Amino acid sequence: MHQPTDALASPRFTGVRTFARLPHVPEIAGADVAIHGMPWDGGTSFRSGSRFGPEAIRSMSALLRPYNPAVGVMVFGNLSVVDAGDAPTVPGYIEHTLPRIEEFVSGIIDRGAIPLGMGGDHSVALAELRAVAKRHGPVAYVQLDAHHDLWDAYNGLPYNHGTFAKRAIEEGLIDPAKSLQAGQRGSLYGPDDYEVAADLGIRLVPWQELRHWTPAQFGEAVEKRAGDAPLFLSFDIDFVDPGVAPGTGTPEVGGPSADQALDFVRALKGRNLIGGDVVEVAPQYDGPGQQTALMAANVLYEMLSLIALRRA
Numbered sequence: 001m002h003q004p005t006d007a008l009a010s011p012r013f014t015g016v017r018t019f020a021r022l023p024h025v026p027e028i029a030g031a032d033v034a035i036h037g038m039p040w041d042g043g044t045s046f047r048s049g050s051r052f053g054p055e056a057i058r059s060m061s062a063l064l065r066p067y068n069p070a071v072g073v074m075v076f077g078n079l080s081v082v083d084a085g086d087a088p089t090v091p092g093y094i095e096h097t098l099p100r101i102e103e104f105v106s107g108i109i110d111r112g113a114i115p116l117g118m119g120g121d122h123s124v125a126l127a128e129l130r131a132v133a134k135r136h137g138p139v140a141y142v143q144l145d146a147h148h149d150l151w152d153a154y155n156g157l158p159y160n161h162g163t164f165a166k167r168a169i170e171e172g173l174i175d176p177a178k179s180l181q182a183g184q185r186g187s188l189y190g191p192d193d194y195e196v197a198a199d200l201g202i203r204l205v206p207w208q209e210l211r212h213w214t215p216a217q218f219g220e221a222v223e224k225r226a227g228d229a230p231l232f233l234s235f236d237i238d239f240v241d242p243g244v245a246p247g248t249g250t251p252e253v254g255g256p257s258a259d260q261a262l263d264f265v266r267a268l269k270g271r272n273l274i275g276g277d278v279v280e281v282a283p284q285y286d287g288p289g290q291q292t293a294l295m296a297a298n299v300l301y302e303m304l305s306l307i308a309l310r311r312a
Contacts, residue, residue: 001080002031004066018083019057019118019300020064025082027111032079033307034113035300037086038101041282042094043123043160047249053281053296054086054118056247060290061297068305071266075301078308084108087117087127094123094159101127105275109135116303118296119279121249122149122161125234126168132232132275133173139274140178140226141168141202144264145236146252148184148204150196161280169200176201178226182210182218182264183239186252207255215260219267226271233268233276235299237292245295247286258295265302269309276303 004021018024019035028034037054044050066076075081087104090096105128108115117128122145132139143149149165152158158167165181168174181197185207188194197204203225210218222231240261242251256264278296286292 002082003076013062017055017058017062020061020076022081022083024085026085028082028084028108028113030080031082031113032311033081033116033304034084034108035081035116035118036084036104036108037118038089038120038124039086040089040097040120040124041249042092042097044121044249045154045160045162047282047285049282049284050119050121050249050280052283053120053279056283056286056290056293057118057278057281057296057300058083060294061300063294064297064301068301070262071269071305071309073305073308073312075304075308078312079304081304098123098127098159102130105131106134114273114307115275116300117277118300119277119281122234122236122279123159123164124279125277126164128275128277129168129173129232130171132230136230136274138172138175140229140231141174141234142179142222142226142231142268143181143234143236144183144239144261145181145234146183146185146207146238146255147236147250148181148194148197150200166200169202174232175229178229179203180205180222180225183207183255185254211256215263215267218264219269222268222271228272230274231271233273233303235265235276235278237278237280237296240295245292247282247284247292248280249282250280262298262302265299268306271306273303273306273310
């Protein structure tokens with residue numbers, strides 16, 4: 001079973017950086033879950049830099065330990081987990097990058113592992129969803145994000161980090177009736193901008209509503225829509241208040257605290273998670289303590305915990 005390096009035998013600041021000090025196993029032999037990077041920010045509409053997100057997340061993930069006391073599960077022990085490395089990208093060419101990421105993630109799935117990705121701007125999720133839909137068909141989709149990413153085009157072009165969710169629905173990769181987006185906030189172009197979600201059949205819960213929900217209510221809302229359907233969870237780090245997680249390209253004030261955000265992820269206990277990601281970490285804008293990258297590493301750890309709990 002693939003496990004992290006023992007921090008009691010080898011200090012955390014030593015060794016080649018992989019997620020949670022897991023073995024780097026590109027061939028993913030016998031792994032339950034494969035963490036992988038998607039170093040790409042060519043779909044960014046404001047501040048670039050998320051191509052360096054996987055590197056930063058890996059660095060801060062060295063602090064993770066095997067047991068998660070918040071949900072009561074031995075993560076590294078119930079699961080065999082590896083770091084599969086980074087998907088190939090082509091700087092400046094999104095139409096060539098997305099198929100390469102799709103092929104990389106498909107390879108993980110074909111070898112029997114659940115892919116958990118580190119972005120990279122949010123456009124990479126379109127490639128991931130193409131890969132998981134080839135195996136599972138249209139999936140239930142949960143997106144925790146300050147933005148709905150359902151715009152039709154930016155600058156007259158169809159592919160970027162603000163349009164990928166609409167493309168995914170158009171391509172039949174996700175089932176809108178089983179899906180939910182939550183946490184949206186910030187200024188908009190007009191009063192009807194959130195209505196596009198209802199038009200496409202996906203439920204949208206803006207932060208002004210979500211902030212009054214308990215995590216249990218959120219979990220119940222997802223369960224009601226998704227049931228036991230294969231579910232992909234996408235966590236944009238800008239879901240979290242930028243006072244907590246400043247290192248991102250399109251920050252929006254007024255979001256959840258770190259603890260609240262983690263509780264919303266934990267509320268998905270029992271769901272059939274077949275893939276997920278944490279995206280939009282741009283370490284150039286992070287604080288000196290790298291709190292955004294640390295937050296992202298812990299969100300991935302909670303996703304691993306969801307998988308471990310279901311298998312346990």
